[in-house]
Amino acid sequence: MPKPKVDYSLYLVTDSTPAVLKDPSKFFEIVRESLRGGVTLVQLREKTADTGEFIKTARKLHEITQEYNVPLLINDRVDVALAVGCEGVHIGQDDMELKTARQLLGDDKIIGMTVSSIDEALKACEDGADYLGIGTVYATPTKTNTKSIIGAAGVREILAAMDHAGYYEKVKTVCIGGLNKANIPRILYQSQHFGDKSWTLALDGVAVVSAIMSADDPKEASKELLELVNSWPKYR
Ligand code: TZP
């Protein structure tokens, strides 16, 4: 099966901890609503579940994402992705090496990696990442153990370095961290503009956790976020 073509525009990263998800019984319903609202990619991010529970949740979630033809990626756990047969994984700097994950998953699966510096970004590109999750853009209560808050300037620098090294066309990019409807237009703008200079480089999308998982109406929230992203001129 060839690697699915991925639309990175609005990427939902799940979180089932009480700080983000008020009512845990609503987990699947919230993801379904977000898909109905237009989420284009989903990552299951479970930091506390044991392996059996993680696989069960992933199987059920995959059934739902498949109904909407949206790829499901698994955070950290290549074994869970393989067990479930979903579309790929998202790994961080402290997880399995990207090259090893690629060996285990093969070329047809999607592999994304979190990066917060130019060096990390170029290494991930070199090692065969399909996309980079660039961040943490803004400080967020959802993830407090973040190495660095890089802001719009950090995102711009990474995009520019990827372009310089010849990876910009090949490796897709989203940014993550503290993003919501109020600041998404700003980060999309600022990652393309600096002073009176504008770049022909653009992110492929944005990734959010709480802006959807904690929303009163996740479908409406997703719709609104997708409209914001889609209203942004893309130069790719
Ligand atoms: N990686 C960097 S920040 C973050 C992750 C998983 C959490 C983002 O959560 P939110 O609620 O969208 O700020």
Ligand code: MG
């Ligand atoms: Mg990780």
